[in-house]
Amino acid sequence: xxxxxxxxxxxxxxxxxxxxxxxxxxxxxxxxxxxxxxxxxxxxxxxxxxxxxxxxxxxxxxxxxxxxxxxxxxxxxxxxxxxxxxxxxxxxxxxxxxxxxxxxxxxxxxxxxxxxxxxxxxxxxxxxxxxxxxxxxxxxxxxxxxxxxxxxxxxxxxxxxxxxxxxxxxxxxxxxxxxxxxxxxxxxxxxxxxxxxxxxxxxxxxxxxxxxxxxx
Amino acid sequence: xxxxxxxxxxxxxxxxxxxxxxxxxxxxxxxxxxxxxxxxxxxxxxxxxxxxxxxxxxxxxxxxxxxxxxxxxxxxxxxxxxxxxxxxxxxxxxxxxxxxxxxxxxxxxxxxxxxxxxxxxxxxxxxxxxxxxxxxxxxxxxxxxxxxxxxxxxxxxxxxxxxxxxxxxxxxxxxxxxxxxxxxxxxxxxxxxxxxxxxxxxxxxxxxxxxxxxxxxxxxxxxxxxxxxxxxxxxxxxxxxxxxxxxxxxxxxxxxxxxxxxxxxxxxxxxxxxxxxxxxxxxxxxxxxxxxxxxxxxxxxxxxxxxxxxxxxxxxxxxxxxxxxxxxxxxxxxxxxxxxxxxxxxxxxx
Numbered sequence: 001x002x003x004x005x006x007x008x009x010x011x012x013x014x015x016x017x018x019x020x021x022x023x024x025x026x027x028x029x030x031x032x033x034x035x036x037x038x039x040x041x042x043x044x045x046x047x048x049x050x051x052x053x054x055x056x057x058x059x060x061x062x063x064x065x066x067x068x069x070x071x072x073x074x075x076x077x078x079x080x081x082x083x084x085x086x087x088x089x090x091x092x093x094x095x096x097x098x099x100x101x102x103x104x105x106x107x108x109x110x111x112x113x114x115x116x117x118x119x120x121x122x123x124x125x126x127x128x129x130x131x132x133x134x135x136x137x138x139x140x141x142x143x144x145x146x147x148x149x150x151x152x153x154x155x156x157x158x159x160x161x162x163x164x165x166x167x168x169x170x171x172x173x174x175x176x177x178x179x180x181x182x183x184x185x186x187x188x189x190x191x192x193x194x195x196x197x198x199x200x201x202x203x204x205x206x207x208x209x210x211x212x213x214x215x216x
Numbered sequence: 217x218x219x220x221x222x223x224x225x226x227x228x229x230x231x232x233x234x235x236x237x238x239x240x241x242x243x244x245x246x247x248x249x250x251x252x253x254x255x256x257x258x259x260x261x262x263x264x265x266x267x268x269x270x271x272x273x274x275x276x277x278x279x280x281x282x283x284x285x286x287x288x289x290x291x292x293x294x295x296x297x298x299x300x301x302x303x304x305x306x307x308x309x310x311x312x313x314x315x316x317x318x319x320x321x322x323x324x325x326x327x328x329x330x331x332x333x334x335x336x337x338x339x340x341x342x343x344x345x346x347x348x349x350x351x352x353x354x355x356x357x358x359x360x361x362x363x364x365x366x367x368x369x370x371x372x373x374x375x376x377x378x379x380x381x382x383x384x385x386x387x388x389x390x391x392x393x394x395x396x397x398x399x400x401x402x403x404x405x406x407x408x409x410x411x412x413x414x415x416x417x418x419x420x421x422x423x424x425x426x427x428x429x430x431x432x433x434x435x436x437x438x439x440x441x442x443x444x445x446x447x448x449x450x451x452x453x454x455x456x457x458x459x460x461x462x463x464x465x466x467x468x469x470x471x472x473x474x475x476x477x478x479x480x481x482x483x484x485x486x487x488x489x490x491x492x493x494x495x496x497x498x499x500x501x502x503x504x505x506x507x508x509x510x511x512x513x514x515x516x517x518x519x520x521x522x523x524x525x526x527x528x529x530x531x532x533x534x535x536x537x538x539x540x541x542x543x544x545x546x547x548x549x550x551x552x553x554x555x556x557x558x559x560x561x562x563x564x565x566x
Binding site: 012013014016029030031032033039041042043044050051052054063066067068069070071082086087088090091092093094096097098099100101102103109110111112117120121124163164165166174175176177179180182185186187188189190191193194195196 | 274277279280282283284311317320321410411412414415416473476479480482483486489490502503508509513514517520521524526527528529530531534535536538539540541542543544545546547548549550551552553554555556557559
């Protein structure tokens with residue numbers, strides 16, 4: 001069954017508190033049981049507590065699918081970009097490097113790419129994705145557009161992103177200020193941006209992140 | 217017709233004609249060709265056309281073309297060739313023949329695939345040479361209890377009709393059917409019980425192949441049952457029914473899930489490309505300066521993206537030169553920057 005069109009995903013990274021609940025919940029999804037497909041990215045762990053939850057944005061023209069030499073990544077009619085088809089994926093890693101949002105993950109031992117599929121086992125029957133179900137700060141929200149707008153009176157959703165000269169539109173929305181809704185979110189313009197909340201300083205993390213390899 | 221389609225059609229015709237020539241040669245100008253199997257023969261010729269056409273179209277996609285060339289170049293590099301041959305043999309056995317990567321994904325799924333794969337492989341290895349007249353059997357003159365096997369018209373050996381070897385050989389398709397049926401049952405069990413599989417499976421892509429394999433196996437076994445225990449009851453009907461299931465499957469080979477049989481060996485080529493990339497320079501992220509992928513991969517990906525019409529060029533470089541972790545961080549930073557930006561001045565009209 002397709003994901004109902006009136007149900008949308010709204011991501012607001014500025015609300016993320018880094019609690020990891022989404023990461024834990026993600027492992028419960030039946031389509032990738034035991035593996036978390038959501039990324040909880042530390043923007044600059046040595047200096048800031050800022051974290052970014054990153055789910056698949058389900059691009060309308062998915063770069064990952066276009067660059068896949070095995071033609072293994074398909075976008076279903078409801079706009080959800082599915083994980084690589086297991087019989088076809090040859091684990092080349094093109095999609096991992098090509099995705100503008102840095103979403104797909106490669107499991108070399110199993111020769112498969114897996115990624116967030118918006119908890120297709122749940123959303124295709126009208127339920128919320130696991131991450132949105134447990135997010136305490138509603139940085140991840142799944143519902144109707146009306147619900148999202150009522151919940152966030154100062155925010156507006158947008159789904160257009162700019163990466164250099166490339167514009168990407170997505171099925172998943174990101175929340176931006178309603179007072180000045182931009183035509184797009186310019187991701188590459190943030191190359192010089194620094195993490196917010198830089199009052200914290202942990203010099204021990206300056207050279208190398210000792211927790212980088214820790215599986216949470 | 218587009219140039220890629222024209223090229224693919226030419227390749228498809230060439231391969232179909234090539235198979236036709238091989239059938240003529242292998243069956244000694246159809247002297248050993250079994251006319252009762254002509255339907256199967258034409259189905260294989262059509263399947264060859266269709267598979268080659270789709271394969272040729274697939275190879276002309278920019279990313280596939282790039283990997284095809286790079287894979288062969290990496291494999292045939294003179295310095296690496298001896299090692300590559302050894303690695304090829306090992307990977308062909310471990311990954312392809314033994315399905316290690318599928319067993320690692322899920323042990324039961326791996327067992328299921330092994331049963332299906334080897335059942336189908338055994339059936340194909342028996343059926344196709346018979347259908348094409350490449351193999352046939354004759355009674356040894358003067359020895360009614362002996363059979364002689366011929367390959368491409370050349371005698372290869374004699375064996376007693378009542379021997380254990382003869383029993384095993386002449387029931388080869390029965391063993392293949394049993395392997396396939398066991399695999400089909402395990403696959404259906406998973407598809408009916410696994411909620412993840414239930415959510416994403418499609419009838420044409422995931423269920424129909426299993427139905428076809430089961431139909432071929434069951435009707436094939438019914439033929440054996442008919443002539444072994446039922447004195448040929450309904451044999452003609454069953455033979456037609458079995459032929460229909462096989463021919464439908466052969467005609468469907470280029471279009472559905474079975475095409476992965478021909479696509480999958482690309483995994484071996486990609487392995488050599490990755491080996492070469494790991495030995496070469498590594499690309500460093502423009503933002504965090506950490507190495508994140510082989511430089512060759514990034515260069516090739518940029519070429520492929522340009523061929524596909526993507527324009528990820530950015531000030532001073534290319535977005536592909538940013539590592540995935542930094543892309544995720546940039547996503548958050550870009551969104552955060554919108555919230556910290558000063559509010560726009562109120563418009564003059566109020």
